[in-house]
Amino acid sequence: xxxxxxxxxxxxxxxxxxxxxxxxxxxxxxxxxxxxxxxxxxxxxxxxxxxxxxxxxxxxxxxxxxxxxxxxxxxxxxxxxxxxxxxxxxxxxxxxxxxxxxxxxxxxxxxxxxxxxxxxxxxxxxxxxxxxxxxxxxxxxxxxxxxxxxxxxxxxxxxxxxxxxxxxxxxxxxxxxxxxxxxxxxxxxxxxxxxxxxxxxxxxxxxxxxxxxxxxxxxxxxxxxxxxxxxxxxxxxxxxxxxxxxxxxxxxxxxxxxxxxxxxxxxxxxxxxxxxxxxxxxxxxxxxxxxxxxxxxxxxxxxxxxxxxxxxxxxxxxxxxxxxxxxxxxxxxxxxxxxxxxxxxxxxxxxxxxxxxxxxxxxxxxxxxxxxxxxxx
Amino acid sequence: xxxxxxxxxxxxxxxxxxxxxxxxxxxxxxxxxxxxxxxxxxxxxxxxxxxxxxxxxxxxxxxxxxxxxxxxxxxxxxxxxxxxxxxxxxxxxxxxxxxxxxxxxxxxxxxxxxxxxxxxxxxxxxxxxxxxxxxxxxxxxxxxxxxxxxxxxxxxxxxxxxxxxxxxxxxxxxxxxxxxxxxxxxxxxxxxxxxxxxxxxxxxxxxxxxxxxxxxxxxxxxxxxxxxxxxxxxxxxxxxxxxxxxxxxxxxxxxxxxxxxxxxxxxxxxxxxxxxxxxxxxxxxxxxxxxxxxxxxxxxxxxxxxxxxxxxxxxxxxxxxxxxxxxxxxxxxxxxxxxxxxxxxxxxxxxxxxxxxxxxxxxxxxxxxxxxxxxxxxxxxxxxxxxxxxxxxxxxxxxxxxxxxxxxxxxxxxxxxxxxxxxxxxxxxxxxxxxxxxxxxxxxxxxxxxxxxxxxxxxxxxxxxxxxxxxxxxxxxxxxxxxxxxxxxxxxxxxxxxxxxxxxxxxxxxxx
Numbered sequence: 001x002x003x004x005x006x007x008x009x010x011x012x013x014x015x016x017x018x019x020x021x022x023x024x025x026x027x028x029x030x031x032x033x034x035x036x037x038x039x040x041x042x043x044x045x046x047x048x049x050x051x052x053x054x055x056x057x058x059x060x061x062x063x064x065x066x067x068x069x070x071x072x073x074x075x076x077x078x079x080x081x082x083x084x085x086x087x088x089x090x091x092x093x094x095x096x097x098x099x100x101x102x103x104x105x106x107x108x109x110x111x112x113x114x115x116x117x118x119x120x121x122x123x124x125x126x127x128x129x130x131x132x133x134x135x136x137x138x139x140x141x142x143x144x145x146x147x148x149x150x151x152x153x154x155x156x157x158x159x160x161x162x163x164x165x166x167x168x169x170x171x172x173x174x175x176x177x178x179x180x181x182x183x184x185x186x187x188x189x190x191x192x193x194x195x196x197x198x199x200x201x202x203x204x205x206x207x208x209x210x211x212x213x214x215x216x217x218x219x220x221x222x223x224x225x226x227x228x229x230x231x232x233x234x235x236x237x238x239x240x241x242x243x244x245x246x247x248x249x250x251x252x253x254x255x256x257x258x259x260x261x262x263x264x265x266x267x268x269x270x271x272x273x274x275x276x277x278x279x280x281x282x283x284x285x286x287x288x289x290x291x292x293x294x295x296x297x298x299x300x301x302x303x304x305x306x307x308x309x310x311x312x313x314x315x316x317x318x319x320x321x322x323x324x325x326x327x328x329x330x331x332x333x334x335x336x337x338x339x340x341x342x343x344x345x346x347x348x349x350x351x352x353x354x355x356x357x358x359x360x361x362x363x364x365x366x367x368x369x370x371x372x373x374x375x376x377x
Numbered sequence: 378x379x380x381x382x383x384x385x386x387x388x389x390x391x392x393x394x395x396x397x398x399x400x401x402x403x404x405x406x407x408x409x410x411x412x413x414x415x416x417x418x419x420x421x422x423x424x425x426x427x428x429x430x431x432x433x434x435x436x437x438x439x440x441x442x443x444x445x446x447x448x449x450x451x452x453x454x455x456x457x458x459x460x461x462x463x464x465x466x467x468x469x470x471x472x473x474x475x476x477x478x479x480x481x482x483x484x485x486x487x488x489x490x491x492x493x494x495x496x497x498x499x500x501x502x503x504x505x506x507x508x509x510x511x512x513x514x515x516x517x518x519x520x521x522x523x524x525x526x527x528x529x530x531x532x533x534x535x536x537x538x539x540x541x542x543x544x545x546x547x548x549x550x551x552x553x554x555x556x557x558x559x560x561x562x563x564x565x566x567x568x569x570x571x572x573x574x575x576x577x578x579x580x581x582x583x584x585x586x587x588x589x590x591x592x593x594x595x596x597x598x599x600x601x602x603x604x605x606x607x608x609x610x611x612x613x614x615x616x617x618x619x620x621x622x623x624x625x626x627x628x629x630x631x632x633x634x635x636x637x638x639x640x641x642x643x644x645x646x647x648x649x650x651x652x653x654x655x656x657x658x659x660x661x662x663x664x665x666x667x668x669x670x671x672x673x674x675x676x677x678x679x680x681x682x683x684x685x686x687x688x689x690x691x692x693x694x695x696x697x698x699x700x701x702x703x704x705x706x707x708x709x710x711x712x713x714x715x716x717x718x719x720x721x722x723x724x725x726x727x728x729x730x731x732x733x734x735x736x737x738x739x740x741x742x743x744x745x746x747x748x749x750x751x752x753x754x755x756x757x758x759x760x761x762x763x764x765x766x767x768x769x770x771x772x773x774x775x776x777x778x779x780x781x782x783x784x785x786x787x788x789x790x791x792x793x794x795x796x797x798x799x800x801x802x803x804x805x806x807x808x809x810x811x812x813x814x815x816x817x818x819x820x821x822x823x824x825x826x827x828x829x830x831x832x833x834x835x836x837x838x839x840x841x842x843x844x845x846x847x848x849x850x851x852x853x854x855x856x857x858x859x860x861x862x863x864x865x866x867x868x869x870x871x872x873x874x875x876x877x878x879x880x881x882x883x884x885x886x887x888x889x
Contacts, residue, residue, distance in 0.1 A: 042470070042567070049469050081827070081877065082497055084565045086530050090469030168466050169503070196496040257773075263866060270867060279770075326866075327671055331660075333771055 008069035008109045008208070014058040014134055017125070017224075022047050022057075024227030029121035030322035031226050031244060032219075034311050036294035037118015037144030038080040039324065046090060046126050055129040059137045059220050065110060067209035071136060072100055073112035073153065074127055075120040077165070077188060078198030080326070083119070086198060089168035093127030096202035099164045099172045104205065111135050112211055114151050114203070116219035117144030117294075118324075123200065136208075138215030142342045143311050146293040148188065149181030150354050152344045153206060156214040160184055160203035167195040216342045222248070230320045240320025241335045244313075249371035250339035254287045254300065255280045255317065258332045263291075274328060276336070287336065289314070291325050296359050298336060307361070309346070309354045310369040311339035340369045379434045381423055381599070382816025384606075384632050384809075385412060385441040388653045388712050389786065391812035392419035394426050394434075398639075402426035403809045405786070407712075412443065413589050420597045434599055436886065438815040439615075440606035440628040443586050444579050448626075448676035451483040455524055457577040458517040459486055460546070461570065462493040462505060462529035462538045472528070472570055477677040484578045487520055489513035493538045494530030497875065498829055502530055510542045514549035524554045526577040528570040532559035533826040554580040554620070561623060561682055563825045564877060568672065568681035572623055575678060579622035587619040604886075609683050610635045610665045610814070611821040611883060614852055623682070626675060629811060630657040631685050632818075634666045636810030637782040639817045641802050646780040647769060650810070651787030653695045654709040656765075657687045658772050663861055665883070683823065690768045692761070694787035696728045703757055705764065719745045728790055731757045738789040762792040770797050784810035821861070821883040822848025829875035837863060840880040854887035 017025075026044045029037070047057060065071075074093050076083070101107055111128040114120055116139040128135045140151030154160055161184055165173045173191055178184035192199050229247055233240035241252055256276030263272035271292050278285040290297040295312040298305050306312055314323040317333040345354055346368055356364040379401075383392045385408060393403040404422040409415035416439075424434070447453045459472035472488050473481055491513060493505030517525060525546055529538035539557040546553050556576045562569030587605070594603060605618035606628040612618075618625060633650035637643075644664040650657045660667040666685035673684045691707035695714040698705050710717040710725050717723035719730045720741025732738050734746040734754045769781060778799035783791040784807045795801055806813065824844040828836035841860060849855050862881040 045470050045475055045567075049474065079497075081564060084567075086494075086496070086502070087463065087467030087470050087566055089465045089467070170465075196502070257770075329671070331771075331773060 005107060008066040009060055009064055009134065013064040014060055017057040017059065019048065019051065021224050022122070024224045024231060025121060025220070027227035027230050027321065028223030028225070029116060029118055030324065031313055031315070032121075032142070032223055032311070033117035033144040033322065033324065034294045034313055035291065035323070035325045036146065037115060037120060038076065038083060040119050040122050042083065042087065043119050043122030043126065046088060047122055047129070050126050050129050057125045057129045058134045060110060060134040062136050062138050062208065062212040062215060062217060065136070065208045067207060067212075069109035069208040070106060070205040071110045071112045071208050071211050072097065072108045072202055072205045073114045073140060073151075074124045074200060074202040075114040076123045076198065077148070077201045078192045080119075082197035086168070086196060091130065092166045092168055092200040093123060093202070094130045095166040095170065095172060096164045096200050097127060097131045099166065099174070100202050100205065103162060103164065103174060108133065108205060110208065112206070112215065113139040113219060114148070115139060115141045115144055116216070116223055117141065120144075121220075121223060127200075135220065136211055136215070137220045138211060138217050139219040140215060142216035142219060142345065143309070144294050145354060148185045148201070152214045152216060152350070153211070154181045155350050155353050158204070158206055158210065158214070163188070163201055163203045165191055165195075165199050165201045167199040171195065214344065216344060233320065241315050241317075241337060244315065244320060245337060245372065248339045250311075250313070250337045251372040252335050253298065253306065253338045254278060254285070254336040255282045256287055256334060256336070258328060258330055258334065261328055261330055270325060272325070276334070279333070289336070292359055293325065295325070297356065297361060297364065298338065304364055306338045306369055307356045307364055307366050308359060309341045309350070309366075311341055313337040313339060338369055340371045380816045381420070381434055381437045382812040382814070383416060383419060383437070383439045384629060384811035384815050385416060385439070385443070386629055386652070386811065387442060390415040390419050391809040392423045393809050393812040393816055394423040395813070395816050400806060400813070403806060403812065405808055412441075413593055416590070417593045417596060420593060420599070424597045424599055434601045435888065436601050437594060437599060437603040438606055438612050438818050439590055439603060440632045440811065440815045441586065441625065442629060443582065444622040445626050445675070447579060447582055448480070448575060451480055451676070453582050454483050454578040455581045456485045456522050457574060458489070458513075458520075458522045458525045459570070459574055460489045460491065460510065460513055460525060460527045460542060462491050462527070462542055463502070463566065464490050464492040465503065466494065466530060467566070470567065473574060475567065475679060476571070480676055480678065484574070486574070487517060487522060489516075495532070495535040495538065497531055497534065497827055499535045505538050505541065507541075507545055510545045511549060514546045517546070518550045523550060523552055524556075524577040524580045525550075526556045526558065526570070526573040528558035528566065528573055530566060532557070533562070533564055533569070556580075561621065563681050564827060565681045568679050571678045572680045572682050575675065575680070576621060576623045580620070583619040583622040587615045590615065604818070606632055606815045606818055608685060609668065609821055609823075609881070610685070610818065612815070612818040612886070613820070617851065627684050627687070630659060630687050631666050632811040632814035633657075633784050634659050634661055634685070634814065635664070635817060636812070636814030637661070637784045638664045639813055640784070640804040640806060640810060641780075641782050643780055643782065646782050647772060647798070648782045648784060649765065649769070649791060651783065651785040651790055652693045653714060653786065654693045654711045656690045656692050656785070656787070658690065658768050659685055659687045660772050665861060688768050688772050690764060692728070692764055692790070694727070694729045694790065698726045698728060698731055698757055700726050703753060703760060705757065705760055728761065729787070731761075732789055758792060761790060762795060765791060766796040769795055773797060783807065819883050819885055820848055820851050820853035821881055822846065822851060822853065823879070823881045825877070825879040827875055827877050833865065833876065836876060836878050837865065837880070840878040841882070844880040844882045848882050848884055852886055853884035855884070857884035858882045859884065
């Protein structure tokens, strides 16, 4: 039964991504990953492969789609170490999409990204391309967070069930209802273990007007621009870190060398602390960064200075490339960049879910990082 | 115990003969186009110091750049077949999907993806289908390919699929040279598979190289067993090493660092190996080079395996100094230094000329640099010192001052005082530190895999036992084994206390 579907957007508004865009996105998503979110490299390879096969990846601004359009977010769930060993089958996301459409008996109009930081920036793009759908230019975190209930979509009231979770074997699991977002996360986490530690999860569709109101805007455009800035600065032999700061209202807050590194395991997460010994303008200073999958808290000489949900990014001091928590090692020279998070993550409601207390630091009160405006040269 | 150490570098071939810890003879000859005549010349020189009444030589250790050069030059590689046992996973990312086109073309692979592999907990992903492997093997045989790389999901954890597949391939192609990914790499399928494929492509070169060394030794009447030096500063019996050429990729700098440890008696220090074109800075920990724990690109291919953590600097004895601005490098006259540097009658100002003008070393014709302004010479030396200090600081792992050992033919370039260094050590025979490092090498064993369902202590103990067994299998004497490194990282989002554990042990060669 062939049926022509009326599009809820104008195809002229779509931006088709190029190979260069993907290279930039890989770097940009790594930066916004704030140390976590998984490595986007494999996702990029999958996207390149899909491009070779003729699929196109298209971005659409959230205000260029009809308000009642159905948008579905999707993301990878599981342990990053499993992901580097047990590669994706490639169509897990597409199966999620089709299973969801069957479940709700309605076609999906566009795809949404849950998490622009790390691997989940590119995974949904591949699904969108295979499914012939546009990707909305936004996401639910504006960075990376370790758990599903930490999206702005969930924080501002969207119930992420019914959801569909598909593994590489072809298994599809439907969570028809969770009494809370945390319950959903808990059940999905248990299920992903049964599926071997990695799967794709599609959450209940949202209407485009909700996504427009509560999504972190322009995530893809931003991530690509960040990556481009790093690539361009490197080519021109300019400072890539300054370029990153200029784009995001960020500030280079510390230059240091990793002088101690502790990592352990707590409640299923990779937890740790980095100690930095300063150099250049930071010599005779020390700093600490607390990790729980992502970089959470930055302290200078023992005093808390930047906290989650603001972005704490570690960049290689020479290349400007992002350093993930798995890549940390003694002696590494890093620049710490602090980037203000989006206002949607700073409300009392959001801070309950993604503030310092939510990560086990009830004693720390979040104080918003001011945007840093570059002085004109 | 008499040993000969030979290190074939891009510029020079160095050799030493040692008895216990005493150096009986050493020589440096230019590396020849065909490599082997240089090796023969060096060998003839040092083996001449074993008198007829003396004990014969016990072992010969050789480090060579043959294999790295082949990958970089995309030459002397053989056609390979890849069998990946991982379907339904990874179908969209076939083997070699991220290789540079020219290297892929040089290897001209046949690629097969079949069902099977394991999960992180050791359970099968899907059953392996032997007929799929057999069918692939027959196609490989019909294409006349004899080198095969086999990879499987989570094979560092459960080797079964790769081992069984190898048996099937061998039953179809009895003379097949088979590389199993779990024997070379770590967790990270694409990177481990890449290492296995590079290794497969170097099989024939490995055999011919070892044969050529063997012939050269016979010509010199040396009948001792011989070993090839490995990336981690240890050695493996030549025949074993020939089947794993990738383990010899970085043996040059590694040998230098080991030699530096031997020459100074220091086990924890930084080492700078100054060559003609570049220098490498590395870090000795417990007498061994610290290993990089991240992706290393080789000839444009992403890999993840045992490689020393080195920081290259564009600074060597042939590095060009701009006579106007005083800028040092990055270009170098390289091996043409003996004709192009000023002190040797050439027209190009190099770092060696600066060193001669400053009186750091006496070589060539000193009169040819006496026109240099002493202030310019001084400024150049300071600039050089800053370059070294900067890179040195990057590789340091603590704020405390540590010793810096300068080795290699251009060691004289390194200033007496370097910021952050407690001392700068220069030693006799620094020029042949690499050959010495080779001669002194021991044997190691490593385990790097995920353990689950065990307590941390149990996992560490199990890993240590496995590493010890691996070292003994490679020729170490069990009594001499010492644990060199223990590292464990908990794995996020998995139950059962799953953790990746890496243990490396080392011991002396077991002589029978």
